[in-house]
Amino acid sequence: DSGVTQTPKHLITATGQRVTLRCSPRSGDLSVYWYQQSLDQGLQFLIQYYNGEERAKGNILERFSAQQFPDLHSELNLSSLELGDSALYFCASSTPGAKNIQYFGAGTRLSVL
Amino acid sequence: DQQVKQNSPSLSVQEGRISILNCDYTNSMFDYFLWYKKYPAEGPTFLISISSIKDKNEDGRFTVFLNKSAKHLSLHIVPSQPGDSAVYFCAASVSGNTPLVFGKGTRLSVIA
Numbered sequence: 001d002s003g004v005t006q007t008p009k010h011l012i013t014a015t016g017q018r019v020t021l022r023c024s025p026r027s028g029d030l031s032v033y034w035y036q037q038s039l040d041q042g043l044q045f046l047i048q049y050y051n052g053e054e055r056a057k058g059n060i061l062e063r064f065s066a067q068q069f070p071d072l073h074s075e076l077n078l079s080s081l082e083l084g085d086s087a088l089y090f091c092a093s094s095t096p097g098a099k100n101i102q103y104f105g106a107g108t109r110l111s112v113l
Numbered sequence: 114d115q116q117v118k119q120n121s122p123s124l125s126v127q128e129g130r131i132s133i134l135n136c137d138y139t140n141s142m143f144d145y146f147l148w149y150k151k152y153p154a155e156g157p158t159f160l161i162s163i164s165s166i167k168d169k170n171e172d173g174r175f176t177v178f179l180n181k182s183a184k185h186l187s188l189h190i191v192p193s194q195p196g197d198s199a200v201y202f203c204a205a206s207v208s209g210n211t212p213l214v215f216g217k218g219t220r221l222s223v224i225a
Binding site for chain 1: 119145147154210214218
Protein backbone atom coordinates (compact mmCIF):
# COMPACT_ATOMS: atom_id res chain seq x y z
CA ASP A 1 0.00 0.00 0.00
CA SER A 2 1.59 3.27 -1.19
CA GLY A 3 -0.45 5.42 1.19
CA VAL A 4 -1.91 7.40 -1.71
CA THR A 5 -5.66 6.98 -2.06
CA GLN A 6 -7.59 7.62 -5.23
CA THR A 7 -11.35 7.54 -5.69
CA PRO A 8 -13.26 6.31 -7.50
CA LYS A 9 -11.48 3.29 -8.95
CA HIS A 10 -13.71 3.19 -12.00
CA LEU A 11 -15.81 5.83 -13.68
CA ILE A 12 -18.06 5.33 -16.67
CA THR A 13 -19.67 8.37 -18.21
CA ALA A 14 -20.88 9.83 -21.48
CA THR A 15 -19.36 12.35 -23.87
CA GLY A 16 -19.94 15.94 -22.86
CA GLN A 17 -20.16 15.16 -19.16
CA ARG A 18 -17.99 16.39 -16.29
CA VAL A 19 -16.29 14.25 -13.65
CA THR A 20 -14.14 14.80 -10.58
CA LEU A 21 -11.30 12.52 -9.55
CA ARG A 22 -10.05 12.69 -5.98
CA CYS A 23 -6.64 12.02 -4.48
CA SER A 24 -5.43 11.90 -0.89
CA PRO A 25 -1.62 12.01 -0.67
CA ARG A 26 0.58 10.16 1.80
CA SER A 27 0.63 11.66 5.24
CA GLY A 28 3.15 14.51 5.30
CA ASP A 29 3.60 14.78 1.54
CA LEU A 30 3.12 18.29 0.23
CA SER A 31 3.39 17.67 -3.51
CA VAL A 32 0.64 16.07 -5.56
CA TYR A 33 1.07 15.14 -9.21
CA TRP A 34 -1.52 14.01 -11.74
CA TYR A 35 -0.61 11.73 -14.65
CA GLN A 36 -2.63 10.28 -17.50
CA GLN A 37 -1.93 6.88 -19.04
CA SER A 38 -3.67 6.15 -22.31
CA LEU A 39 -3.67 2.71 -23.92
CA ASP A 40 -0.14 1.31 -24.29
CA GLN A 41 1.40 4.66 -23.46
CA GLY A 42 3.66 5.79 -20.70
CA LEU A 43 2.41 8.08 -18.01
CA GLN A 44 2.01 11.66 -19.20
CA PHE A 45 2.35 14.43 -16.63
CA LEU A 46 -0.66 16.71 -16.32
CA ILE A 47 -0.19 19.03 -13.37
CA GLN A 48 1.58 19.41 -10.01
CA TYR A 49 0.52 21.13 -6.83
CA TYR A 50 2.72 21.93 -3.88
CA ASN A 51 1.14 22.89 -0.56
CA GLY A 52 -1.95 24.26 -2.25
CA GLU A 53 -0.24 26.13 -5.06
CA GLU A 54 0.13 25.11 -8.69
CA ARG A 55 3.80 24.27 -9.23
CA ALA A 56 4.09 22.87 -12.76
CA LYS A 57 1.86 22.22 -15.73
CA GLY A 58 2.31 19.58 -18.40
CA ASN A 59 0.14 18.56 -21.31
CA ILE A 60 -3.11 19.34 -19.57
CA LEU A 61 -6.06 20.27 -21.74
CA GLU A 62 -7.98 23.48 -21.06
CA ARG A 63 -11.04 21.33 -20.35
CA PHE A 64 -9.16 19.87 -17.38
CA SER A 65 -8.46 21.64 -14.13
CA ALA A 66 -7.19 20.71 -10.70
CA GLN A 67 -6.78 22.10 -7.23
CA GLN A 68 -5.23 21.17 -3.92
CA PHE A 69 -7.13 21.90 -0.76
CA PRO A 70 -5.84 23.03 2.67
CA ASP A 71 -5.90 19.43 3.92
CA LEU A 72 -3.64 18.64 0.91
CA HIS A 73 -6.05 16.37 -0.90
CA SER A 74 -6.40 17.15 -4.58
CA GLU A 75 -9.13 16.96 -7.17
CA LEU A 76 -8.83 16.70 -10.95
CA ASN A 77 -11.84 18.00 -12.84
CA LEU A 78 -12.44 16.83 -16.38
CA SER A 79 -15.20 18.54 -18.36
CA SER A 80 -16.79 18.32 -21.82
CA LEU A 81 -15.50 14.78 -21.94
CA GLU A 82 -14.54 13.21 -25.24
CA LEU A 83 -13.98 9.58 -26.19
CA GLY A 84 -10.23 10.21 -26.27
CA ASP A 85 -10.22 11.16 -22.59
CA SER A 86 -10.74 7.51 -21.70
CA ALA A 87 -7.61 6.56 -19.80
CA LEU A 88 -6.10 5.70 -16.44
CA TYR A 89 -5.52 8.74 -14.27
CA PHE A 90 -2.89 8.42 -11.57
CA CYS A 91 -2.13 10.64 -8.66
CA ALA A 92 1.26 10.62 -6.96
CA SER A 93 2.72 12.38 -3.97
CA SER A 94 6.22 13.09 -2.76
CA THR A 95 8.08 14.59 0.17
CA PRO A 96 10.51 17.50 -0.26
CA GLY A 97 14.10 16.34 -0.22
CA ALA A 98 13.17 12.69 -0.71
CA LYS A 99 15.06 12.42 -3.99
CA ASN A 100 11.87 12.97 -5.99
CA ILE A 101 10.59 9.47 -5.34
CA GLN A 102 6.90 9.69 -6.12
CA TYR A 103 4.37 7.29 -4.64
CA PHE A 104 1.39 6.44 -6.77
CA GLY A 105 -2.20 5.64 -6.05
CA ALA A 106 -3.96 2.74 -7.74
CA GLY A 107 -5.49 5.05 -10.31
CA THR A 108 -8.94 5.90 -11.61
CA ARG A 109 -10.00 4.21 -14.82
CA LEU A 110 -12.19 6.59 -16.79
CA SER A 111 -14.32 5.26 -19.62
CA VAL A 112 -16.12 7.80 -21.79
CA LEU A 113 -18.84 6.20 -23.90
CA ASP B 114 9.27 14.27 -28.82
CA GLN B 115 9.94 11.41 -26.47
CA GLN B 116 12.59 12.35 -23.95
CA VAL B 117 12.68 8.91 -22.34
CA LYS B 118 12.57 5.85 -24.54
CA GLN B 119 12.19 2.19 -23.77
CA ASN B 120 12.66 0.54 -27.12
CA SER B 121 11.69 -2.98 -26.13
CA PRO B 122 7.93 -3.28 -25.53
CA SER B 123 8.37 -6.78 -24.14
CA LEU B 124 10.97 -9.19 -22.81
CA SER B 125 10.75 -12.87 -21.88
CA VAL B 126 13.27 -14.45 -19.55
CA GLN B 127 13.55 -17.84 -17.91
CA GLU B 128 13.30 -18.06 -14.16
CA GLY B 129 16.70 -17.81 -12.51
CA ARG B 130 18.31 -15.99 -15.42
CA ILE B 131 19.19 -12.29 -15.67
CA SER B 132 16.65 -9.76 -16.95
CA ILE B 133 18.08 -6.61 -18.52
CA LEU B 134 15.74 -3.74 -19.25
CA ASN B 135 17.05 -0.75 -21.16
CA CYS B 136 16.19 2.93 -21.26
CA ASP B 137 17.55 5.88 -23.26
CA TYR B 138 17.02 9.57 -22.65
CA THR B 139 17.68 12.68 -24.66
CA ASN B 140 17.49 15.54 -22.17
CA SER B 141 20.92 16.19 -20.63
CA MET B 142 19.26 18.19 -17.84
CA PHE B 143 17.89 15.01 -16.29
CA ASP B 144 19.88 14.19 -13.19
CA TYR B 145 17.76 11.64 -11.40
CA PHE B 146 16.46 8.38 -12.78
CA LEU B 147 13.96 5.92 -11.39
CA TRP B 148 12.50 2.54 -12.23
CA TYR B 149 8.92 1.66 -11.41
CA LYS B 150 7.16 -1.68 -11.59
CA LYS B 151 3.48 -1.92 -12.42
CA TYR B 152 1.11 -4.83 -12.01
CA PRO B 153 -2.33 -4.81 -13.68
CA ALA B 154 -4.98 -2.80 -11.82
CA GLU B 155 -2.34 -1.23 -9.55
CA GLY B 156 -0.40 1.99 -9.59
CA PRO B 157 3.32 2.09 -10.40
CA THR B 158 5.51 1.03 -7.49
CA PHE B 159 8.93 2.57 -6.95
CA LEU B 160 11.70 0.03 -7.40
CA ILE B 161 15.12 1.67 -7.50
CA SER B 162 16.71 4.97 -8.45
CA ILE B 163 20.06 6.48 -9.33
CA SER B 164 21.49 9.95 -9.23
CA SER B 165 23.54 11.27 -12.14
CA ILE B 166 26.62 11.48 -9.92
CA LYS B 167 26.68 7.68 -9.70
CA ASP B 168 27.02 4.98 -12.31
CA LYS B 169 25.59 2.08 -10.34
CA ASN B 170 23.09 1.50 -7.59
CA GLU B 171 22.25 -1.89 -6.15
CA ASP B 172 19.35 -3.06 -4.01
CA GLY B 173 19.09 -6.79 -3.50
CA ARG B 174 18.35 -8.50 -6.80
CA PHE B 175 17.99 -5.15 -8.59
CA THR B 176 20.86 -3.08 -9.99
CA VAL B 177 20.59 0.06 -12.07
CA PHE B 178 23.47 1.18 -14.26
CA LEU B 179 23.81 4.68 -15.68
CA ASN B 180 25.99 5.64 -18.64
CA LYS B 181 25.74 9.42 -18.84
CA SER B 182 27.87 9.82 -21.94
CA ALA B 183 25.56 7.46 -23.82
CA LYS B 184 22.44 8.79 -22.07
CA HIS B 185 21.53 5.22 -21.29
CA LEU B 186 20.46 3.33 -18.22
CA SER B 187 19.62 -0.27 -17.59
CA LEU B 188 17.94 -2.31 -14.90
CA HIS B 189 19.34 -5.75 -14.11
CA ILE B 190 17.30 -8.29 -12.18
CA VAL B 191 19.24 -11.31 -10.95
CA PRO B 192 17.95 -13.92 -10.51
CA SER B 193 14.62 -13.32 -12.21
CA GLN B 194 11.55 -14.73 -10.49
CA PRO B 195 8.01 -15.32 -11.79
CA GLY B 196 6.75 -12.62 -9.42
CA ASP B 197 8.89 -10.11 -11.31
CA SER B 198 6.53 -10.40 -14.28
CA ALA B 199 5.14 -6.89 -14.68
CA VAL B 200 5.50 -3.74 -16.76
CA TYR B 201 8.64 -1.77 -15.90
CA PHE B 202 8.76 1.97 -16.46
CA CYS B 203 11.89 4.05 -16.65
CA ALA B 204 11.46 7.65 -15.48
CA ALA B 205 13.67 10.71 -15.33
CA SER B 206 13.57 14.08 -13.66
CA VAL B 207 15.47 17.24 -13.00
CA SER B 208 16.47 17.47 -9.34
CA GLY B 209 13.95 18.64 -6.80
CA ASN B 210 10.28 17.89 -6.54
CA THR B 211 9.63 17.99 -10.25
CA PRO B 212 7.42 15.95 -12.56
CA LEU B 213 8.69 12.62 -13.81
CA VAL B 214 9.08 11.92 -17.51
CA PHE B 215 8.23 8.30 -18.23
CA GLY B 216 9.10 5.86 -20.97
CA LYS B 217 6.33 3.73 -22.45
CA GLY B 218 7.32 0.68 -20.44
CA THR B 219 8.66 -2.82 -21.03
CA ARG B 220 6.51 -5.82 -20.22
CA LEU B 221 8.69 -8.47 -18.55
CA SER B 222 7.55 -12.06 -18.48
CA VAL B 223 9.54 -14.46 -16.33
CA ILE B 224 8.84 -18.02 -17.37
CA ALA B 225 9.07 -20.78 -14.80
